[in-house]
Amino acid sequence: MTPPVVAAAAVELVRSYGSGPGAVRALAGISLYIPSGRFTAVMGPSGSGKSTLLHCLAGLDRPTSGQVLLGDTRLGELDDAALTRVRRDRMGFVFQDGNLLPHLSAGENIDLAVTLAGRRPDRAWRNELVERLGIGNRLRHLPSELSGGQRQRVAVARALLGRPEIVFADEPTGALDTTSGRELLGLLRACVDDYGQTVVMVTHDPLAASVSDQVLLLRDGLAAGRLDRPAPDAVLAALGALTADRPAPRTTVVRA
Template structure:
């Protein structure tokens, strides 16, 4: 695997339960995501895609194998060091936005820095706010924003620490098609214009087509991969996997 990758997984396995309730969610997954690449992870329901994302992001611990963010090995890190690594090197975008309702957009965006005891880089903040088109919404609270605007705030929050990688879990799942396309375009722009690395789980072939590369999982294994995807190619590959699973 590439030592310069933003995030690397080597022979990951993840097992839940024991005996008759034992489920293998990941079965020897290896993956490297270079800096500045947008990768989408797709697969049928139960294929292990969300489990893989959570293990890559340090939100869940693999049963065996290794995960590295940059040069930092997640395996064996004490809880405090793992929390610090996630805070400093990882950004998260979730389907449900996860904004604090009592804070303004600006306060939500700056929250990761505040928790880390760091001051914002004014130039970087301005670039992020400009890219996401939030300049006139910074003093609004979440209930004063549309769903698409809330998710843009969540993307800005994920970018504000200049993380090694942003993990996005179904980021358009709660949005209409227009708002979803806007958020995906902004994630794409963060890669192109800010050099960001993005790893996204999605079930939507149109969403996956914004990525540089789509990785397909089935039964806990990587079974296919497409570069420079189109919605039609992604839909065809997903259809084949679902037919095989059925």
């Protein structure tokens, strides 16, 4: 079988906060690979390092040591300006609260990243996204005038407008009701199935994780295993095993 293309990778990644005896090691030498064109969920107990991992993979936080790669690009070798361009041109982001600018309309928020890059939005693609997301009649509204689900739909449209290689989602359903959360997960699933995106989502919810193609498990800043085609009960059982009183896992390379 032909091995899958790697969209992003962490190689012996360490991220520490503080110094001396009080230093906190959020990532402890983790290595893993994110396959292209698939939906990957990242899960683990509280404090396992999952959000830190996502932020390092997305270039939002610089690791203490180790390598982060986006395709063949080593993010650690880029200066701030180059890293900003990579995030703008090759990545999309969906955060728990949507992270929309409150003084801009929904439509202006959607166009923001592309506009800042000095490009004009692809109108046909924008119209397709807006129609698919069902927000065509809300584009002139401010974020404060939108429901939580509508704000997240705007955030998804913004994330996809520039046709990024990879979309990072950090607890995107955490602030949504059940119906809105289910709809958002369906949209992220469609990013992979219909648009060929790579999606990486941090979540604590086994039901949310079951929408993914695979779940990467973390504990104590290390990779602790992988579940393929995860069912909610299997995810729940795996999380339970991670919180059991057993020795911490050794540094593990998780391959797709």
